[in-house]
Amino acid sequence: MSKITPPRFDNPLFVAIDTTDAGRAAALARAVASSAGGIKLGLEFFMANGAGGVHAVRAAAPDLPLFLDLKFHDIPNTVAGAVRAVAPLAPALLTIHASGGPAMIRAAREAAAEAADRLGIATPPAVVAVTVLTSLDDTDLMSVGQRGPSGDQVLRLTDTALAHGAAGVVCAPTELVRLRGRFGAQPLMVVPGIRPADAARGDQKRVMTPAEARSAGADVLVVGRPITGADDPADAAARIAQEIAAAELTGAA
Numbered sequence: 001m002s003k004i005t006p007p008r009f010d011n012p013l014f015v016a017i018d019t020t021d022a023g024r025a026a027a028l029a030r031a032v033a034s035s036a037g038g039i040k041l042g043l044e045f046f047m048a049n050g051a052g053g054v055h056a057v058r059a060a061a062p063d064l065p066l067f068l069d070l071k072f073h074d075i076p077n078t079v080a081g082a083v084r085a086v087a088p089l090a091p092a093l094l095t096i097h098a099s100g101g102p103a104m105i106r107a108a109r110e111a112a113a114e115a116a117d118r119l120g121i122a123t124p125p126a127v128v129a130v131t132v133l134t135s136l137d138d139t140d141l142m143s144v145g146q147r148g149p150s151g152d153q154v155l156r157l158t159d160t161a162l163a164h165g166a167a168g169v170v171c172a173p174t175e176l177v178r179l180r181g182r183f184g185a186q187p188l189m190v191v192p193g194i195r196p197a198d199a200a201r202g203d204q205k206r207v208m209t210p211a212e213a214r215s216a217g218a219d220v221l222v223v224g225r226p227i228t229g230a231d232d233p234a235d236a237a238a239r240i241a242q243e244i245a246a247a248e249l250t251g252a253a
């Protein structure tokens with residue numbers, strides 16, 4: 001499998017717009033457009049609104065790259081077909097589950113490249129592999145028969161994902177330093193489980209603040225409810241973007 005050059009984003013803040021309401025999603029995209037580096041649409045939105053809904057949200061924030069987070073996990077042939085089916089949406093990033101295994105990861109990567117070529121899309125979607133969901137802790141992991149602690153399992157799954165063609169992984173911020181130490185600067189590290197110091201954790205278990213996650217090496221910070229659930233989502237996004245930028249300045253000093 002040839003080496004991949006993952007995409008890089010000047011602004012690492014991707015806003016997770018999780019709602020079934022396409023009008024609300026478009027309004028949120030418009031509200032955060034000047035502070036965000038990208039928009040993430042996931043299962044909740046896609047199941048309710050499909051490809052047409054994705055086009056509507058993109059029209060509201062046309063300059064922002066799309067992260068389509070559908071977390072494919074099936075036999076290789078089915079995942080390849082699903083990747084081909086969403087390729088016309090030209091997402092910058094697309095998720096699969098690393099635990100789908102080597103053949104599935106390769107099938108996703110190959111389908112993304114072939115479909116982009118066929119459709120004349122210059123940059124194929126970067127396939128990123130979800131390792132251990134940020135809503136799981138060590139006890140949860142053991143209860144589904146996976147070997148913990150979660151940091152070790154994330155390392156093993158990242159090894160597999162990168163060896164079989166993923167451009168990067170989705171992991172918790174708490175694993176970043178270890179992953180960067182092992183895999184270097186090249187793989188794209190996409191990081192949810194981001195919570196500003198004063199925000200509710202909700203169902204997220206392995207979390208850090210935006211500044212901590214950026215300093216630890218996150219390329220993409222996925223933030224949903226701390227922005228979409230705020231009274232003023234535009235202001236919340238701007239504050240988080242500022243916190244990330246300040247962390248970069250500190251890191252560079």
Ligand SMILES: O=C(O)c1cc(=O)[nH]c(=O)n1[C@@H]1O[C@H](COP(=O)(O)O)[C@@H](O)[C@H]1O
Nearest residue numbers: 016042069132133134170192222223224225
């Ligand atoms: O793949 C993801 O983006 C993802 C992986 C993961 O391990 N944890 C996780 O929270 N996510 C997604 O990241 C977003 C986090 O949203 P908030 O918890 O509202 O900030 C949601 O859209 C999740 O689906």
